[in-house]
Each structure stands twice: as structure tokens, then as C-alpha cells.
Amino acid sequence: MEPLEPGKKLEKLWEELSSQINTDDPQQIVAFLDKITPADTALAVSRLNPEEQTRLLTLLNPEDAADVIADISDTQGADLIEELQPGHAAAILEELDSDHIVDILGELDEADASAIIDQMTPVEAEKARQFLTYAPDSAGGLMISEYLDFQSNQTVQDVLEELQNNREKYAEYDVQYLYVTDDNNHLQGVLRLRDLLFPKRTTKLASLMISNPFRVNANDSLLQLHNFFEEHNLFGVPVVNDDSRLLGIVLPEAVAEEKHNRSTDQFLGFSGIIGGEEFRSMPLLARSGRRLSWLSLNVVLNILAASVIAFYQDTLAAVIALAVFLPMVSDMSGCSGNQAVAVSMRELSLGLVRPTELLRVLAKEASLGVLNGLALGILLGAIAYVWKGNAFLGLVVGGALAVNTIVAVSLGGLIPLLLKRAKLDPALVSSPLLTTVTDMCGFFFVLSFASLVLEKL
Known part of the structure; x- marks a missing residue:
């Protein structure tokens, strides 16, 4: 060709x-x-x-x-x-x-x-x-079994002969280290390739190896592996079981790739694509099912939010200007809540917060919600007053936004932790659940506050 x-x-x-x-x-x-x-x-x-x-x-x-x-x-x-x-x-x-x-x-x-x-x-x-x-994102799930191990009583000559006799096979291995084990495959030491260059051919590996080398357990999490390679600049680390038997090797690029895959899955979950990756080359029905499973849930959640408007339809009909501010209150509060969701998701992934620390997260987010809620509420209330010249309208929409922001930020921080405790995927459920709650609460606060001062509007 x-x-x-x-x-x-x-x-x-x-x-x-x-x-x-x-x-x-x-x-x-x-x-x-x-x-x-x-x-x-x-x-x-x-x-x-x-x-x-x-x-x-x-x-x-x-x-x-x-x-x-x-x-x-x-x-x-x-x-x-x-x-x-x-x-x-x-x-x-x-x-x-x-x-x-x-x-x-x-x-x-x-x-x-x-x-x-x-x-x-x-x-x-x-x-x-x-x-x-093993879990796909654990050391056991990420390890490879293509590695070289030898006995401590073998010599440099034995290793060189083995490498030469099987050079075509080992050429495909990612060989940076050689591992030394005993008769029961317990990890004893590690050799760098350069350690074989200068000693005499008759030198035994036991005298050259680095004893008690770094290792990870097969059940160690992705976060633990990431932290290990952040701390130790190694080309790979041996994986052992609870009895210190050598099972495989984890490479840093495998950890980086899995972290990227996890980020991709979280992004897809936030975007409403569940069940894994989707490609347009996949069968039409399979793609449709993956999307509908989230969209159909969203229909139900939005009906719940809309029911609040239906309950206050008389108030809305009396003050039509409220219809302009309803989506603004719910959307701005939703954005504030999603910021809190993102922080909780990040801290969960890094191990900086535990699912049980609800009160700590609530205190941190509620205080931030009060500050941001007041700022946003004053801003929107001022806009409503300038537009309609009605101070009570400004108080209604500004107060509703302030209160709803506090609710949204507090719940946004808590929902990922609660879902994690319930063994549900926070990346998938947090966003639609928070959106529904902020919509319902936003509509409720605006319309209920307006009902209290209806004669002034």
C-alpha cells in the first residue's frame, strides 16, 4: 500500500x-x-x-x-x-x-x-x-500481571540469561523493576535494572535487592493509589494480598487513566447520561434507554415543582409580574446549590470529608448561604423595585431569593453526603434532586410571601 x-x-x-x-x-x-x-x-x-x-x-x-x-x-x-x-x-x-x-x-x-x-x-x-x-478502581482491579520476579538465591547471571532467552516475550512488558520473592511468592525485595549492570555475574540477588520495598494492598482505593504516587516518584508499585504475596504491579499511568475515567463518568452523570459511556455508533434503542432513564425521572420531579405553582395560581394571576421572577429565583438558587454540590463531590473524592460529617458541612454551607443569599436577595429586590416601583415586590422576590439560596446551598452540601451514605451515586442523583427542591422551594417562597402582602402588590 x-x-x-x-x-x-x-x-x-x-x-x-x-x-x-x-x-x-x-x-x-x-x-x-x-x-x-x-x-x-x-x-x-x-x-x-x-x-x-x-x-x-x-x-x-x-x-x-x-x-x-x-x-x-x-x-x-x-x-x-x-x-x-x-x-x-x-x-x-x-x-x-x-x-x-x-x-x-x-x-x-x-x-x-x-x-x-x-x-x-x-x-x-x-x-x-x-x-x-477486585473493585475496578482498586489496586487489584488496576494491576497488571506482566512483571518479572526471581528468587533471592538466584544470581545476576540467572537473571540475564532469563531476559535473553525470553527477550521477545519480555520486550512487551513494562519492565522498570525486578521483584524478588520466596518460594511462596512473598515479596522480599525489588531490583532496579541498573542494579544488574555492574555487579559480578555470580552475585546473588539477596545482596543487591532493596529489602522491604514499597507496596500497596490489592484492596487499596484509587485515592490511596493517587496519594501514593504523589508522594513517591516511582515507575510502578507491587500489589500484594493480606499475606504479602505478590499479585501484580500498578503503574502510575493506570491510576491517572482511572481518575480521568471517573471524572468522565461523573460528568456524564451530571449531564443525565447513565449506564456508562455513550457513543453514537451504539444501537439506537440502547442509547435511547440510557437517556430516558434519567429524563423520565426528571419529568416526575418537575411535575412536583409545578404543583406548587398550581396551588398558588390565584396569587400568580393577581400579580402577573411574579411570573417574571419565579424562574430567576429558582435558577439563581439552583446555581448556588450546584456550587455546594461540586465542593462536596470534590471533597468526597479526595477524602477530605466523610459522609457522616453532616453537621460540619451544614454549618459551613449555611453560613455561606446566609452571606450570599443576602447579597443576591438585595440585588434582585433592588431590580424589582426599580422596574415596578413597588418596595413590597422587591421585598417578596429579594426575600424569597435570600431564603431559597440558604436552603439550596445547605442542601447542596448535604445531598452528596446523604446519597453516599445510602450507597447511591451522588454524581447521578444530586443535580436533578437539588434542582427539583430549589424549584419547589423557590416557587413556594415567592408565592407564599406574595400572598401575605397581596394587597400591597
Whole structure:
């Protein structure tokens, strides 16, 4: 194949990949994929129809198919893998890094994942089952099993011979350290590669290793891992179980990627996209279901807010100017409340606040709510007075905004903590719940205050 022309339009990439698939020539397909970037591969594969995607993975050998899976998101990769026969899917997954295998399997339903694991080699199947027992964002869920370990009584010569004899296999490993274990795989020490350069070939590893090295437990959280790599500038850290048996290695880039994924999930939750990532290449019904599950809940919540207006419809009809200020009061209070939600979410993720510290958070946010509520209330009340020349109208809308801001900020700080205690996802539920409460309270405060001074308006 000729190299891709510089500046070639992206629109042609999936068309060309489609034509390559139609040749039924795996070598030609691989040659094309080698000439484009991973991002372009992800784009091209996503634009193929489902039949072409399955045919692509079927035509390629497992190693080349695994390269394609590695270039696309885990969600898309799982969608492609589940369309294959379990044996073929297992052969492809075995070519991926261990942490990537678990990420893909974790996206599948239990039956499909089990069928694929059953087709793996016994060693790879056992690793996959073990990795799946850990939370995806824990050290056990993020670790890789591609590492090098040796016995303390082995020599530098033994290590060099092992590396040379298996150089093709180990070339794919992210080798920065060598680990020293005993007969029961207990972690004893670590060696840097440079530690092997100058000693005599007959030197035993026990005399070169760094004893009692840094380690993390398989159940350590993402926050603990992030803090570890912030404190220690290492290329990786060994993962052990409660008995100090070496299980795998966690790399700092895996922690950074998982933090990014968590931020993405939280953003999607705030945006009303639940059930994981959504791509426009996914089936229409699946995409519709993910969005409707949040939107239908929002309809119910908005009906509750609107019912307050219906209850005070006579007051609203008597003073039509109130209709102008109702959305302003609810929206401004909602913005203040969402600021508090964001702070609580951030502090929860960093471990700076516990879900049980409700009174502390309430005190902090309520005091801030009073200050901001008074400032915003005076501002909006002054605008209402200047517009209509009615001081009572200014007091009604300004007072309603001030009180509603206090309520919104206080609840905004508390809701994520309460949801966390109830084992619900704060990123998903906090925003619509707070919006409904601030709308209901805002409408109630404006219309009830107006009812008290209706004759003055």
C-alpha cells in the first residue's frame, strides 16, 4: 500500500478501511491500520457497520485484532468482543495486557464474560477470575500481571540469561523493576535494572535487592493509589494480598487513566447520561434507554415543582409580574446549590470529608448561604423595585431569593453526603434532586410571601 497522503481527509478513512475489509486480505488490512494513528483507527472502526466490525476482527489474527481493541474504548471493545464466538474472543483478549482484559470483561454481562473465560488457557483464566474479584478502581482491579520476579538465591547471571532467552516475550512488558520473592511468592525485595549492570555475574540477588520495598494492598482505593504516587516518584508499585504475596504491579499511568475515567463518568452523570459511556455508533434503542432513564425521572420531579405553582395560581394571576421572577429565583438558587454540590463531590473524592460529617458541612454551607443569599436577595429586590416601583415586590422576590439560596446551598452540601451514605451515586442523583427542591422551594417562597402582602402588590 502507498502511504496515506499528508492531510488526507478523515472522512475517507472508514471508507478505505471498509474497502480493505472487502478484499478479505488480512495483510492488506494490517498494512492500512499501521499507517494511521490509534485515534484514527478508533474513528474508522466506529463508523463501520456491525457486520464489518465483526468481519474485521474475524479476518485478523488474534494479535492484530487485539491491537485494534487496544485502540478503541473499553465500552466499544466490549461491544465488538461480545459479537464473536467465545473461543475467538478469548484468543484476542489473551493478547492484551491483563488489566485491559479485565476492563473488557468487566463491561460484558456475567454470562458472556464467563463463556469467554472458560475458553482461555487455564493460567489466563485463573488470572482473569482473580482480577475480577477486585473493585475496578482498586489496586487489584488496576494491576497488571506482566512483571518479572526471581528468587533471592538466584544470581545476576540467572537473571540475564532469563531476559535473553525470553527477550521477545519480555520486550512487551513494562519492565522498570525486578521483584524478588520466596518460594511462596512473598515479596522480599525489588531490583532496579541498573542494579544488574555492574555487579559480578555470580552475585546473588539477596545482596543487591532493596529489602522491604514499597507496596500497596490489592484492596487499596484509587485515592490511596493517587496519594501514593504523589508522594513517591516511582515507575510502578507491587500489589500484594493480606499475606504479602505478590499479585501484580500498578503503574502510575493506570491510576491517572482511572481518575480521568471517573471524572468522565461523573460528568456524564451530571449531564443525565447513565449506564456508562455513550457513543453514537451504539444501537439506537440502547442509547435511547440510557437517556430516558434519567429524563423520565426528571419529568416526575418537575411535575412536583409545578404543583406548587398550581396551588398558588390565584396569587400568580393577581400579580402577573411574579411570573417574571419565579424562574430567576429558582435558577439563581439552583446555581448556588450546584456550587455546594461540586465542593462536596470534590471533597468526597479526595477524602477530605466523610459522609457522616453532616453537621460540619451544614454549618459551613449555611453560613455561606446566609452571606450570599443576602447579597443576591438585595440585588434582585433592588431590580424589582426599580422596574415596578413597588418596595413590597422587591421585598417578596429579594426575600424569597435570600431564603431559597440558604436552603439550596445547605442542601447542596448535604445531598452528596446523604446519597453516599445510602450507597447511591451522588454524581447521578444530586443535580436533578437539588434542582427539583430549589424549584419547589423557590416557587413556594415567592408565592407564599406574595400572598401575605397581596394587597400591597
